[in-house]
Amino acid sequence: MTTDTSAPEAKQKKAKPGEDGERRLNMIEAINDALDTMLGRDDDVVIFGEDAGYFGGVFRCTAGLQEKYGTSRVFDAPISECGIMAVAVGMGAYGLRPVPEIQFADYIYPGYDQIVSEAARLRYRSAGEFIAPMTIRSPYGGGIFGGQTHSQSPEALFTHISGMKTVVPSTPYDAKGLLIAAIEDNDPVVFFEPKRIYNGPFEGYYDKPAAAWRSHDASITPEGYYRIELGKANVVREGQALTVLAYGTMVHVAKKVCEEKGVDAEVIDLRTLVPVDIETIEASVEKTGRCLIVHEASRTSGFGAELSALVQERCFYHLEAPIERVTGFDTPYPHSLEWAYFPGPVRIGQALDRLMADI
Template structure:
C-alpha cells in the first residue's frame, strides 16, 4: 500500500469484500467484534467498556453479544488494567485493554515498559505479551489538559512496543485487526478528533459529512492493514509531508487550498516505521515538512527529522521543517490555536518552497 494513491480493496481469498461508508468509531467496533468472533482468546477490558459500551461507544453492544467473560468492566486502575493484561497475554490470551483517555495511561507505564515490552526478550521467547492497548488521544473536543494529550513519542522510545495511529476508518479497522493478531504489545492510539468522521480540523469551517468522504469507505468482514506500511495520501513533486492521525486531514486540506503539489505520507505506524517509503518520497521531492499535534520538543517529529537528514541529506534542497503543538501545558480554551493549522502549515510550506 506504500506508494499507492488508491486504496487497495480488502479481500478474503479471491472475493472482494462488500464496502460501505462508516466512521472510525464504527470501524473500531467492527474490528473488535470480528476478532472476538474469530478468536476465543481475545478479550476486551477497561473502564466502562462493558454494559455502557465505552465513553465514546467504541465497544457498544459487544458485551451483550459476546458475554461478560469476554467484554468486562474493570476498576479505575490503569496500572491494574495493563498489569492484568500482561499476565493474560503470557497465559495465552489476547487482551485488548482500553485506557479511557491517553492522558490516563501514565500509571500503567511501569507495566508497559518493564513487563510487556521486555517479556519476550527476558524469557528468551518462552513468553510473549500479545496485547493491544487502545486509547483515544489528542485534542479537538475541548477536553482540557487531562483529556487531550498526545504522548505517542513516549512509547516509540521503548524497545519492544509497537505504536499505531490510524487516520481513516479503513485503516482503523484493518490496523486494529493486525495489532490484535500481532504477538508483541501494541499501543493503538485513536485520534478522537476524527472519531465521527474525517474533516479538515479548521474550527471555523464547516465539517465535511463523513458519509461523503472517500476515507469512510470500509469493507465488511475481516481484513488487515499490515503494520509498518505508510500510505501515500496524494502524490506530488514539490515537497514531502510526513504526518499521521488527525493531521493527515489538516495537511491535505492546507495543500489543497494552497494549490501545492505536495506528496503526503500517512505514516500509520510509528513503530515499525516505513523508512523506505519516507526515503523514496524525500529523495523525489527534495523537501520535507513534518506535522504532528504533540509538543515540539522531543516529539516524534524530531526522530523523523533526524532520520530524513541522515538518510536523505544529499537529496535535500532545504532544511527539514516541523509544525507541531507548542511547548506548553495543553491549553483548554485555546486548543484550536495550539493545533497546527492552515496559517502555520502554510508558512512552513512557503518557507520550504522559497529555499
Template sequence: MSGDVKDQTAEKAGAKTGEQATERRINMIEAINDALDIMLERDPDVIVLGEDVGYFGGVFRCTAGLQEKHGKTRVFDTPISECGIIGVAVGMGAYGLRPVPEIQFADYIYPGLDQLISEAARLRYRSATDYIAPLTVRSPFGGGIFGGQTHSQSPEALFTHVSGLKTVIPSTPYDAKGLLISAIEDNDPVIFFEPKRIYNGPFSGYYDKPVEPWKKHEASIVPEGYYNIPLGKARKVTEGEQLTVLAYGTMVHVAESVCKTKGVEADILDLRTLVPLDIEAIEASVERTGRCLIVHEATRTSGFGAELSALVTERCFYHLEAPVERVTGFDTPYPHSLEWAYFPGPVRIGEAIDKILKD
C-alpha cells in the first residue's frame, strides 16, 4: 500500500501554514525557488548569495527572479571562491543574518570544507552559544547529467561525520520546499543537497526515461505559501511486510520502481535528513519486516550506508532474518561515460532483493 499520499496529507494538516491556501503541481527547481522567495519575504535577515544566483538566476535556475524581486542586497552574486562564499556566510550568521549560500555543484564545496568544519560546525560550542551559524548551504549533488567527475559526486558522508552540521536531502518537490524552509529557520548550519537528476521529475528504474507525466505524480503537489517539514523525520513511501528499504534522494524513486516491477511489498523509507536521522522509524520498520536493504548513489566504502548498516545491526540484530544488504556506487573515480552503469539500478537492486528474500 502506498503511504506517500497518506503521510503528506498528515504533514500538511500539521504543518505551520500561515498564509497557505491553494496547491500547485511543480517540480523541485520551482519548489526550491518558492521556498527561497517565501523566506526572503518573511524574514529580512535571510540573504541568498553565490556564483550566478543573482542576475542569471542560478546554473539550474533555482534562484531565477529573486534578485529582481528582492533586490541586490538580498540576492547577490559572488566571486568564484567557495571558501569565500561559505566564510562570508559564517560571518553573516554570527552577525545575526540567515544566509543561504549556493555552491553550484557539490564537487566545488571542498575548498570551503575548513570553513564548514572548523568554523560553522563549531561556532555554537566554542562560543558557549554566544554565537550561532544559521546558514543553509544549498548545492546540487549526484550524477545523471553527464557532468563528469567534477560535477557529479555525492559527498554527503563527509558532512554526516562532522558534529554540529545537519545534512538534508529531499526527493520530492513537496519535501524540498518544506525541508528548505525548516533548514533556513534552523539555528545550526545545514548542508542541503539537491539531487539534480530529479530536479525536473523522478526517473524510472532505468534512469533514462522520466516518469511520465511527472506533473501527475502525487509528490509534485505543493501547497502555495509557507509550510515546513521538521528535520529528522523520515517519510514512508510505501508500506510492506517483506523488507525495509532505506534510501534518499534519487534512489528513493529507483528503489520504488524496482520493488513495484518485482511485485515486492516493501517498507520504503525516504530518510530525507541524514543528520538528524529518524532512527526510531528505521527501527520500527526493520523490527517488523526482519530484512533491510540500503541504497545510495555514493561510493560504497565509508558511505552513509555503512553507518545505516551498523545502526540497524546494533539495534535490530535479534529481529533480522537475513544480513543487511547495501547497493551503492562503485569504489572508483566517477565514470563520465559509464555513469548509468555506476548508479545502483534495477539489476543490482533486484539481485539484492532476491538475496535478502531468499535467506
C-alpha cells in the first residue's frame, strides 16, 4: 500500500475570459491572484497562518501558493494567534513583508495585544528605525451561518488604534488592488474580507442566503500588478437626494435597496476605514444634505458612530435631516437569526423614508 503525499487539490481554477474578453474573478480568486502577484514580485513577501500553506486556507484564498513558491514563502502556523502576530512583527522589523492570515476575524483577539502594543507602535517607538509592514488578512462578518464564533465584525476595534490602517473591500477588483497596496505599505494593515460576498455579487441578498453563498458571479479583474491607493473611497452610484456611506457587503445591500425604492441616492464605498476619505464624504453630503450610514457590526461604538461625528463636524450647515444609522443590533451574534440581524431592505428602507420625508 502506498501513501499519497502530494498536496491536496487546492489550486484555483483559471478564470476564463467572458464574452467581452475580460477576465472575471470572484473575491477569493482575486485575493489569491493578488498574493500570487506579490509573491512573484517581491521576495520579501511571506504568507502564513493556520491551514494557509498546505491546505490553501479554509476559504482557498491561498490555494496553490505553497506548491508554487515553496514552504519557506507560504507555510502553516500553529493554532496561536498571539504567536502568529508576534512572528509577523518580528519579520517586518527584520525586513520582510509578512501577510499573516487569521482564519476568522473572531479568532483575532488573542493576537490583539501584539497588533496594538507592538505592530502599531513600532515605527513611532523606534523613531523610524524599525517598521512593521505586515498585512493581516482575515475573513469577517456573517452570512454563512457560522454562529457566534465565526461571524463577528470587529473592525471598529482596529480603527481606534493609531499607527495602523483598516481596509474592507467590496468587489474582487478592489480586493486585489487594495491588497497589493496594503502589502506594499510600510505600516500594519488589517485587511478584512467579507466572506458573505467571497463568491461574488449576488441576488437574494436578504431572503435567500443559500443563493448568496453559492453564487459564482464575478468581477472584471485585470491580470498582473495594479494597486488601489489606500484612503480613497469609490462612488459606486451617483445621486442628488442623499448620501449613503457603507463598506464591504453592505455596499451591495444599500445600493440594491436604493435602486428598488427609486431613491436618488449617492452610494459611497469607503473601501478604507482608516485612513477614511473624508474629502469624498464631505463633498457628497454638502451636495445632498442628507446622510445614511450602513454597517453590519453592532451599533454602539461601531465605525458608523465615527462617521456620524465626522459628518456632523464638517457638514453641519449643509444637513437638512438628522444623520441615520442602520447597523447590526447590540446583541451577541444570533446564529439562527443572522439574516434578521443584518441591515436589510426593511430597516434600510425605513431609514430612507425618514430621510426623504420632508422632500
